Amino acid sequence: MSKLRDRLRETSRRQASGFGFTATRTAERSVRQVLVIAEVRDAAAAGTAVEAGADVLLHAGAAESLTEVVAAAGGRLVGRLVEAATAADTAAAQEAGAQFLAFDDRRTEAAALLDQRIGYVALLGQEEDADLRLLRPLDLDGAVVASPSARLTVRDQLRLRRTADLVRKPLFARLSTAVDAATLEVWRDAGVVAVVVSDPALVSEVARAADAVPRPRESTERREVVVPSVQVPADEDDED
Numbered sequence: 001m002s003k004l005r006d007r008l009r010e011t012s013r014r015q016a017s018g019f020g021f022t023a024t025r026t027a028e029r030s031v032r033q034v035l036v037i038a039e040v041r042d043a044a045a046a047g048t049a050v051e052a053g054a055d056v057l058l059h060a061g062a063a064e065s066l067t068e069v070v071a072a073a074g075g076r077l078v079g080r081l082v083e084a085a086t087a088a089d090t091a092a093a094q095e096a097g098a099q100f101l102a103f104d105d106r107r108t109e110a111a112a113l114l115d116q117r118i119g120y121v122a123l124l125g126q127e128e129d130a131d132l133r134l135l136r137p138l139d140l141d142g143a144v145v146a147s148p149s150a151r152l153t154v155r156d157q158l159r160l161r162r163t164a165d166l167v168r169k170p171l172f173a174r175l176s177t178a179v180d181a182a183t184l185e186v187w188r189d190a191g192v193v194a195v196v197v198s199d200p201a202l203v204s205e206v207a208r209a210a211d212a213v214p215r216p217r218e219s220t221e222r223r224e225v226v227v228p229s230v231q232v233p234a235d236e237d238d239e240d
Contacts, residue, residue: 002141003099003119004099004142005119005120008048011032031057032055032196033213033215034192034193034210034213035194035214036194036203037056037195039058039196039197040057040058040059041062042059042061042065043069043072046069046072047072048200049203050074051207052210053204053207054081056079056194057073057078058079058102058196059098062137067096075117077100078098078099079098079101079102079121081102082102083123086112087111087112087115089113091209100141101203102121102144103123105138115185117125118161122142122143122144123134123143124167125146125236126146129166132166133167139167140170141170142171145172145174145192147174147175151183152187152190154209157189158190158191161191162204163191172193173195175198175202176198177195178202181212188213195210
């Protein structure tokens with residue numbers, strides 16, 4: 001299992017609370033419900049993102065600066081963004097210390113996904129349902145989608161959830177503007193487990209919003225109208 005998938009499992013699972021008020025409060029605040037992934041280009045940006053509260057870094061700069069970004073990450077997970085990746089790109093990213101590779105499946109060599117020492121995240125465009133199903137057999141940690149609306153209607157939320165259901169992977173949503181905790185909660189309930197922030201100036205505000213997202217509501221009643229949160233998939237893909 002990749003380290004990114006481990007981190008996502010910490011986010012998605014319901015932590016067991018101890019006895020008493022204090023123990024419950026600690027358990028509720030120990031893990032963010034939505035991870036903040038900061039896109040960075042160099043070590044300076046990485047350090048700034050870490051100070052701003054980013055959980056994970058996604059390196060989108062020159063390949064030779066990846067080692068410095070990993071060193072500046074303060075122990076946080078680092079991914080490498082290469083839209084048209086080759087097997088050599090994957091090997092170089094892993095050797096430099098990256099834990100996952102973000103790629104475009106239309107442009108990336110199939111051999112780039114053979115290395116089992118690193119995780120993989122697919123970059124999605126405007127996909128048809130059949131294209132989303134094509135990604136199911138891939139052993140992916142997640143799939144990045146364009147930024148949803150900050151004010152989703154119920155129908156929009158269900159459509160976003162349908163994307164998660166079709167691809168059967170956790171969704172990472174790109175962010176171009178700041179959003180509040182309520183928006184992140186709505187996205188979370190549609191299958192979004194992380195947001196990818198490309199603007200360094202937004203990381204701090206988005207991190208504060210992520211801290212304020214409550215845990216999913218627990219209920220013993222059957223409520224067909226409530227959209228449940230997506231769980232991080234197991235190591236082995238489900239059979240159709």
